[in-house]
Amino acid sequence: MIKNIFKQAVFLFLIAFIISLYNQQKIFNISLFGDSYVLGVFDFFICLFLFYTVIEFCILGFKLVIKLIKNDVLISNNAFLSEKESIEVIEAQSKDKIVLSRNQFDEAAILIVKAMCDITSGLMNNARRNLVNLRKIIGDDAIIDILRLKIYKGEKNFDKMEELSKKLMQNEDIQLVGMKAALEAQIEKKEFKDALKTANQAFEVRQDLYWVLSSAFLLRAQNNDWTGALDVLNAGIDKNITPEQKASRLKSVALYELAKQAKSEKDSTKFYKFITQALNENNKLIPAALDLANYYIECDEPRRKAEKVLLDMWRENPCYEVATSYLNLFKETISERVQRMEKLAIANSKRPSLNNILLAELYVKARKFAKAKTECKIFLLKNPATQKVVEILECINTKNTTSKNKKTQKTILEKISNKIGVSGSENINSYPKDFQWVCSNCGKIHNQWEAICDGCGEIGRIYWHLYTDNNALADESEY
Secondary structure, eight states: OHHHHHHHHHHHHHHHHHHHHHOSSOEEEEEETTEEEEEEHHHHHHHHHHHHHHHHHHHHHHHHHHHHHHOOEEEOSSOOSSTTOOHHHHHHHOTTOEEEOHHHHHHHHHHHHHHHHHHHHTOHHHHHHHHHHHHHHHOSOHHHHHHHHHHHHHHTOHHHHHHHHHHHHTSGGGHHHHHHHHHHHHHHTTOHHHHHHHHHHHHHHOSSOHHHHHHHHHHHHHTTOHHHHHHHHHHHHHTTOSOHHHHHHHHHHHHHHHHHHHHHTTOHHHHHHHHHHHHHHOTTOHHHHHHHHHHHHHTTOOHHHHHHHHHHHHHHSOOHHHHHHHHTTSOOOHHHHHHHHHHHHHTOOSOHHHHHHHHHHHHHHTTOHHHHHHHHHHHHHHSOOOHHHHHHHHHHHHHOOOHHHHHHHHHHHHHHHHHHTOOSGGGGGGSOOSEEEEETTTOOEESSOOSBOTTTOOBSOEEEEEGGGTTSSOSTTOO
16 A cells, blocks of 8 residues: 555656646646635645545545455464465465355354254254254355264264264364264274274374373273273373372272283283282272282292281271281181281271171180170171171071070071061071172172273272271272
């Protein structure tokens, strides 16, 4: 614009100079609104230049107003290269960009929102109609395919979902969207080998997304590739993506599984390395402590090492198996074992009911029936009857030959049986089990600890649960 004004100024100056050569008077008489004005040649052309400049600015302002009213919007994945770059130039440079008017843009945005709401509400036919109208405005844009993916997912049409995801994976800008959709479809179709390939591919592309890391870890773990799973987990830890508590839980499980693999390969060095690392990550991992104690015993290590491992676990996460393993370390008489268990019970303030069960069992073996009965009574004051307590009472009733004691025990058993509507020891299975391995995610009961719950597929969520705990310690950190 400035160049144009400068050119006009030069042009008018030349004309004024030429006219001044041929006009001897070198004046102009101008009548304006009844008034007469006398101007010199150069004065006249200066006024003409100013008038032209004003007109030029008015035209420029009019163009700007028209542009603001039109308010063209460029829908693109890329930003403008500069503020002065026009929409037409950008459109010529890239064919995948769409130019919409303001009204078209608003209409397209409303249709997208409507389609998303319909998909969320399960109105897939309405969502499809909105997509048809949206296609008329923006054409075959990637957003259409993304919304179609959501429709297929809502309809559980995982074959079409996987097929469409392959198309999206070819577009670098939305490649990960296609990978995630393909992964979800393959998992739903239980095509875990294909899902693992997709997860590994996504992990190679991006290692800073939570869904990529969690999917890759889970699928590698399910494929028994615990080394690869640990690599994925470490990447998440390094980038502060995986929560600290969850990372510790998963890492301890992965390390423990690697220790089990090393044990099966009879590699004692790796076994010791991995299992100690697992316990360092999570000092409540019961099976790891039991296996490490057995390792010390098998390797003829000093007994104090196994004793320390089991005592540390008893203080952190007391359970029946840890107590029995600890007592079995010592070749003692039953009386000495009772004394040792009494000392051990003092260190367990987390599960006092467990102390009652263990002591009652040992008192029966030591033929201290009065003490065994007392422990059972203490247990029953705060807790419902369980299988082991009923078995102990039955054992006392059988072995205690005093008729008075027999009558007392029968009275206790009858009261317990009447509370739950059963009679006699023949219905022992009607009573709840004292302790079990339970998944904290889905609640499925397992016979032993497992790394992966076969009920929900979660990793490291199976914990040792005492029936009388009432979920006091039933969190995912208790194994």
